[in-house]
């Protein structure tokens with residue numbers, strides 16, 4: 404016996420074996436012991452859920468349910484899509500109550516729908532004690548890397564401070580040049596995949612006389628080509644990332660070679676090269692000015708100035724601006740973050756709103772009458788935008804029924820007392836925005852219907868916005884930094900469209916909302932655009 408113990412001691416004292424034992428312990432602790440401890444802590448408070456399998460948790464049930472409910476298009480143009488996109492939520496909230504825990508692989512996820520608790524959980528009280536989980540960050544690592552959307556703690560708040568100033572600068576520019584921006588958008592070339600497009604009309608845009616495109620300055624054409632190349636690469640990266648993250652529940656899978664990962668790496672290389680080229684051009688433009696080190700007022704300008712500031716401080720030997728600083732990689736990651744967080748979501752808001760207007764001609768007419776009355780023959784200006792209340796109501800209702808981000812995920816990095824509920828460190832909280840936006844106890848029996856009047860100024864239910872019930876842009880200190888910009892952009896584009904065209908849904912439209920990181924129409928939204936003027 405003594406000899407056996409001695410052998411064990413010798414083996415255990417070998418550094419390699421000790422390392423191996425530690426790796427086994429960490430894996431066991433991360434993938435089983437801690438999740439089970441969290442499950443027991445929640446069960447002790449009366450919060451239950453479907454029994455998880457080792458490692459895989461409830462993933463198999465979720466995938467099977469979603470595959471079944473989204474296999475076919477919807478038989479009618481119904482907005483009742485919670486059962487289609489979140490069948491597991493419908494099943495488990497029916498079985499275990501609205502508060503339940505399920506397992507995404509080994510990550511325990513608490514589904515939270517109580518609006519008062521949501522409001523508190525998203526408040527500044529927990530801005531640093533909560534954030535994005537390892538699984539989420541790992542899932543988007545090769546797509547967007549770091550950046551304000553995925554960073555946590557002090558790094559997040561430093562970045563938030565910088566990008567907020569950048570976005571506000573961009574918004575001010577956008578508002579003062581509202582008309583110019585829309586024509587620039589008009590000139591972007593072919594419509595995005597999955598976005599609204601004129602059915603049968605291909606690329607033809609009667610509002611966009613052919614001579615305009617040919618007279619675009621060379622610099623603008625170059626920028627547009629660049630932007631399109633970025634967008635295509637990002638779309639491809641987006642779908643590959645969604646596919647490659649499916650196996651993240653397997654311990655160590657992030658190190659396995661896979662065809663998706665190889666392709667992601669290749670596309671990422673291409674995208675980063677394009678972004679580096681944009682950065683280089685911005686620097687050249689700033690250098691040509693040769694007066695100050697400023698790059699302009701936009702977001703990229705802001706990020707580059709921050710990077711420059713740090714470099715200058717280092718050169719002067721003044722130690723730099725604390726531990727956090729922007730380097731070229733973080734600037735690139737931030738650009739990717741903004742493409743993902745800003746472009747995709749805004750395009751989807753327009754797409755779904757056009758679908759709703761094309762299928763609700765009475766609201767389309769109301770919105771058009773308002774645009775004509777407020778703007779007359781002029782293009783919409785910043786002054787007009789605040790007066791477009793019907794359009795604002797329609798946009799809000801579209802964001803309620805089809806929020807581009809259907810879920811809000813946050814992990815508790817510390818033990819949190821939320822009302823009577825104690826959330827143990829390591830528990831992920833999932834706020835099912837789509838389901839909350841359809842909750843009849845909040846929105847009434849007509850919750851599944853398109854009724855923009857619920858957002859009329861002074862309407863009773865509008866007060867819901869402040870109370871964790873209307874969350875298209877999240878809430879609290881980690882809410883959407885581009886919210887105001889997105890709303891201005893949507894209003895301007897829709898106002899121009901409404902004053903130029905009457906639109907109707909094409910017979911080819913197939914109603915099939917799907918969730919691939921964002922809520923999108925599986926087959927796009929083909930519409931017929933009829934010019935209002937010859």
Ligand code: HEM
Nearest residue numbers: 551552744745748749752808875876877881883884885889
């Ligand atoms: C209709 C359009 C948009 C919708 C529905 C939307 C929605 C959201 C939501 C729900 C979040 C919180 C995500 C989370 O915490 O998991 C978010 C965050 C964010 N959004 Fe938006 N967004 C939109 C447009 C934009 C635009 C135009 C920009 C940039 C100009 C932008 C930049 C960001 C950034 C940087 C964050 C991260 C904020 C942080 O974590 O501090 N978004 N957005």
